[in-house]
Amino acid sequence: MAASGAPRPLVVANWKMNGLRRDGIDRARALVLLARNKGQIAGEVVLCPPATLLHEIRAALSGSGIGLGAQDCHAAASGAHTGDLSAPMLADLGCAYVIVGHSERRAGHGESDLQVRAKAEAALAVGLGPIICVGESEAARDQGQSVAVVRAQLEGSVPSGVAGEALAIAYEPIWAIGTGRTPKPEQIAEVHAMIHEFGKARFSGGAAALRVLYGGSVNARNAAEILSLEGVNGALVGGASLEAAGFWTICEAAGGPVMAAQGR
Numbered sequence: 001m002a003a004s005g006a007p008r009p010l011v012v013a014n015w016k017m018n019g020l021r022r023d024g025i026d027r028a029r030a031l032v033l034l035a036r037n038k039g040q041i042a043g044e045v046v047l048c049p050p051a052t053l054l055h056e057i058r059a060a061l062s063g064s065g066i067g068l069g070a071q072d073c074h075a076a077a078s079g080a081h082t083g084d085l086s087a088p089m090l091a092d093l094g095c096a097y098v099i100v101g102h103s104e105r106r107a108g109h110g111e112s113d114l115q116v117r118a119k120a121e122a123a124l125a126v127g128l129g130p131i132i133c134v135g136e137s138e139a140a141r142d143q144g145q146s147v148a149v150v151r152a153q154l155e156g157s158v159p160s161g162v163a164g165e166a167l168a169i170a171y172e173p174i175w176a177i178g179t180g181r182t183p184k185p186e187q188i189a190e191v192h193a194m195i196h197e198f199g200k201a202r203f204s205g206g207a208a209a210l211r212v213l214y215g216g217s218v219n220a221r222n223a224a225e226i227l228s229l230e231g232v233n234g235a236l237v238g239g240a241s242l243e244a245a246g247f248w249t250i251c252e253a254a255g256g257p258v259m260a261a262q263g264r
């Protein structure tokens, strides 16, 4: 939450593989209207639509203060990688962020920590902010291994020698994604505290500005409680980001209305 000295909260909508052009543009326009009518908020809001929609959503968001991000990138800048998109291509499209290492990519595409780290480095090289996802399985949680598993993922996936403000880390317990289940508040706070500690040792500076997002079944009802926890600097929202009004309620929970929000 935006206590004094805490980084500006970041709320990211991960639309995943949802939406044809009409749906996506309508949803983006609805959000822009809400932002206009309800006033600016203290937090930073970023939409990550499917790659097919990036170009048109960028136009729909123009002048709104809502940012654009992608859901994945390749580690190489260009080359023979059929079907992939590079970080320079995404930056060229107007993206400011890219999600890397989401558990659905780690599981569905066999992505390793090393590959996730290479993607994050590729993003940083062109000024894109990587949102690096980590999170334990239900089995690991049951065995009391959440902190150890997430720590190992951080060691493998997060670049070193960069500034903490250049990226974000999203803690997303795999068992909480799309299930309607969330960890207990103290469990979220414990993992977030460890991630902030990790950042202090890992980054070249700016560790205090690192934003650690929580993701996994965040919705308009539970957002205020989750976002008020110590060490939670925003949210990565999947299912609940597909409905504009509910998503805007989550954005407001992250920062509350202000007179003038500063840019990234």
Ligand code: PGA
Pocket: 014, 172, 176, 177, 178, 179, 215, 216, 217, 218, 236, 237, 238, 239, 240
């Ligand atoms: P969910 O997804 O909000 O639908 O649980 C979060 C995510 O996978 O980023």
